Amino acid sequence: MSPDAEQRAAAPPFEPLGGESVYHGRFIEVRVERFRHADGEEVTREIVRHRGAVGIVAHDGQVLWLVRQPREAVGEFDLLEIPAGRLDVDGEQPLAAAQRELAEEIGRGARTWEPILDYYSSVGFSDERVHLFHATDLYEQHADSGENERIELVRWPLEKLQDAIASCRDAKTLIGLMWLARRLNG
Amino acid sequence: MSPDAEQRAAAPPFEPLGGESVYHGRFIEVRVERFRHADGEEVTREIVRHRGAVGIVAHDGQVLWLVRQPREAVGEFDLLEIPAGRLDVDGEQPLAAAQRELAEEIGRGARTWEPILDYYSSVGFSDERVHLFHATDLYEQHADSGENERIELVRWPLEKLQDAIASCRDAKTLIGLMWLARRLNG
Numbered sequence: 001m002s003p004d005a006e007q008r009a010a011a012p013p014f015e016p017l018g019g020e021s022v023y024h025g026r027f028i029e030v031r032v033e034r035f036r037h038a039d040g041e042e043v044t045r046e047i048v049r050h051r052g053a054v055g056i057v058a059h060d061g062q063v064l065w066l067v068r069q070p071r072e073a074v075g076e077f078d079l080l081e082i083p084a085g086r087l088d089v090d091g092e093q094p095l096a097a098a099q100r101e102l103a104e105e106i107g108r109g110a111r112t113w114e115p116i117l118d119y120y121s122s123v124g125f126s127d128e129r130v131h132l133f134h135a136t137d138l139y140e141q142h143a144d145s146g147e148n149e150r151i152e153l154v155r156w157p158l159e160k161l162q163d164a165i166a167s168c169r170d171a172k173t174l175i176g177l178m179w180l181a182r183r184l185n186g
Numbered sequence: 187m188s189p190d191a192e193q194r195a196a197a198p199p200f201e202p203l204g205g206e207s208v209y210h211g212r213f214i215e216v217r218v219e220r221f222r223h224a225d226g227e228e229v230t231r232e233i234v235r236h237r238g239a240v241g242i243v244a245h246d247g248q249v250l251w252l253v254r255q256p257r258e259a260v261g262e263f264d265l266l267e268i269p270a271g272r273l274d275v276d277g278e279q280p281l282a283a284a285q286r287e288l289a290e291e292i293g294r295g296a297r298t299w300e301p302i303l304d305y306y307s308s309v310g311f312s313d314e315r316v317h318l319f320h321a322t323d324l325y326e327q328h329a330d331s332g333e334n335e336r337i338e339l340v341r342w343p344l345e346k347l348q349d350a351i352a353s354c355r356d357a358k359t360l361i362g363l364m365w366l367a368r369r370l371n372g
Contacts, residue, residue, distance in 0.1 A: 013263050013336070014256050023209045023216050025232045028311055030209050030216050035258045041334065046211045047259045048234050050311065070200050071309040072221045073233045077199050079309060086310070119355050122307040122314055123257040123265060124272070125214055125236065130308075130357075148227065150199070169305050171316075171357045178364040 050128035109141030236314035280317035295327030
């Protein structure tokens with residue numbers, strides 16, 4: 001460990017001073033928090049707390065399983081996305097959530113699950129963390145989310161993966177599909 | 187245009203019914219909005235409105251310019267990130283914001299700017315859109331943001347780009363650097 005890395009590990013450069021919840025909703029909580037930096041300066045941050053999410057890059061070697069669904073937050077309804085969902089069940093681990101979402105959204109199970117990576121969606125204002133998985137050896141398996149998510153299945157030819165990347169505007173999908181392109185070429 | 191695409195273009199499948207602002211802060215507004223879908227069902231969505239952001243993949247062919255800074259929202263301070271910032275100046279276009287941020291964060295201008303792509307950070311709950319740019323032909327140019335952002339410059343060897351991707355956990359940086367790896371290999 002370099003001296004620089006040691007110092008980092010030893011002394012986080014800011015200390016939480018507390019704050020208040022300004023909105024507590026169904027899926028998000030918004031907090032205004034204060035922090036004191038090592039140099040003494042105090043700063044205020046607006047933070048959207050989110051329980052996290054999973055996204056699944058699922059394919060059978062021929063077909064890449066994508067979805068489209070209404071996304072009211074951005075006024076879009078034809079974004080190409082990988083299957084995904086919130087970590088909204090108490091105590092549910094990311095892999096179990098990914099398995100549940102795959103069955104709910106595209107009616108598939110997978111015999112092989114591989115963690116791809118975890119990332120933060122937008123570190124400036126939200127703590128949302130997304131766990132991406134690679135699901136292969138697919139088989140039919142259905143589950144009901146109990147909610148009408150209006151999901152349209154898109155069976156995308158895996159050989160046209162580059163076209164999917166080129167037309168994609170969704171963070172989790174871009175990251176998952178560019179990862180897959182690297183994997184398939186590597 | 188396929189009949190499917192025509193129908194999509196012609197009839198967005200949900201109609202905004204209005205809503206209320208539940209938090210109006212400095213950088214975000216949180217709204218609870220209602221929408222009616224084509225099938226008549228009405229749904230409620232919590233939406234974090236954000237003015238958008240820019241991120242810059244900047245290199246001179248040898249050195250890739252990255253940064254680290256305290257990210258209070260996620261409790262991290264050593265995330266590897268591309269230079270980035272909010273679209274927080276009225277009327278400022280994304281390219282102008284990217285040029286301003288590059289000078290503020292890493293003290294560089296660039297003679298060549300290329301738009302990479304735009305993406306949504308987290309379509310389930312936020313309208314934040316991030317505009318990524320590729321900046322090359324760099325030269326020294328400083329600007330003062332008027333704020334202590336505690337930014338540590340990281341001069342990353344471009345030949346070790348794969349290592350940067352492997353250790354990255356930030357969405358804009360993953361997307362920008364995986365795009366760059368494809369560009370350099372293509």
